[in-house]
Amino acid sequence: MQDCVFEHCQFFNKHKIWKTITILGILPEELASRPKGSYDLGEFARGLLKHGAFPPSTTRGRINLIVLALEELGFTEPAPWARVIRERFLRRWSKRNLRGLLISHTEPEDAFSLRASYLDQPCDDSQPSNGMHLLKMGMVPLLDLASYPRIFTLERLRTDLPPMIGAHCAGPDCKFGPKEKIVFRIAPIPEAS
Numbered sequence: 001m002q003d004c005v006f007e008h009c010q011f012f013n014k015h016k017i018w019k020t021i022t023i024l025g026i027l028p029e030e031l032a033s034r035p036k037g038s039y040d041l042g043e044f045a046r047g048l049l050k051h052g053a054f055p056p057s058t059t060r061g062r063i064n065l066i067v068l069a070l071e072e073l074g075f076t077e078p079a080p081w082a083r084v085i086r087e088r089f090l091r092r093w094s095k096r097n098l099r100g101l102l103i104s105h106t107e108p109e110d111a112f113s114l115r116a117s118y119l120d121q122p123c124d125d126s127q128p129s130n131g132m133h134l135l136k137m138g139m140v141p142l143l144d145l146a147s148y149p150r151i152f153t154l155e156r157l158r159t160d161l162p163p164m165i166g167a168h169c170a171g172p173d174c175k176f177g178p179k180e181k182i183v184f185r186i187a188p189i190p191e192a193s
Contacts, residue, residue, distance in 0.1 A: 015072075015098060017064045017186060021113040028054040031112045039115050044150055044167035048108075048142050057109040065114065066103060066186040067135065071178035078175035081151065084182065085138055094189070103184040106139045111152035114183065115165050121156040133157060138184040141170040154183075 028049045041049070048054060070084065073093055083089070085105060094102045114137075122132050133156050141149030150167040157164075168174075176182075 015066060015068070015186075018067045018183075019065045019114065019118065020062055021065065021110065021117055022062050023057050023059055023107070023109055023113055025057050025060050026109060026112070027056070031109070038119060038162070040162050040164040042155075042164055042166035044144060045152060045165045047144050048150060048152070048167055050145075054108055054142060057107045059107070063110070064186050065106070065110070065183050067132070067181050067183055068103070069178065070176055070180050070182065073182075075176075075178050078177045080172055080175060081141065081149070081170040082172065084176060085140065090184070098186075100189055101186055102189045103138075103186050106137045106183055106185055108137075108139060108142060108152060110139070110183070110185070111137045111154065111165055115154055115163065118154065119163050121154060121163050123156045123159045132181060135181050135183050136168055136176070138182045 031049060070079065073084070075084070087105070090103050090105075121135075135154040137152045137154070139151050141151050144150050144167070149170045151170045153166040153168045155164045155166045
């Protein structure tokens with residue numbers, strides 16, 4: 001795990017930056033033509049790319065990511081996705097727990113940049129993965145072809161299969177348990193303008 005790179009968070013030892021990735025603003029059709037053999041795209045993830053609901057990234061350059069289990073965010077019971085990713089909730093949690101840093105939504109392209117740089121994701125069947133074999137991207141859901149909300153996932157379920165980008169339901173009838181791992185962006189709180 002990479003050490004915290006922000007000068008004002010040296011105290012910060014429980015929640016650390018997990019990965020730094022580069023966002024290039026790649027179009028969905030380019031993302032779908034990923035290098036052969038490096039990772040797979042699940043059926044639902046492929047559908048999200050083809051559907052046209054994939055918004056372009058609003059940022060370019062390097063971003064930092066953090067992985068948090070829902071229980072670290074204070075959830076003790078399964079919760080709907082809408083509760084997990086409310087911007088107001090993420091800001092309040094950050095203020096109480098991160099002192100000067102803010103967790104925020106990931107963007108759809110983040111899943112592809114992260115997948116390309118995280119091919120060594122632990123497998124569920126080969127070693128204790130501590131839940132890291134299935135990561136959910138902390139994003140605003142995209143609508144699939146049936147207009148059902150979904151989020152991207154990074155999955156590595158078996159050693160004999162390549163890593164994959166999948167898509168998980170994120171509708172009101174879909175609950176997320178306290179042990180589930182979510183990837184968020186993390187950055188210093190922007191100064192008020």
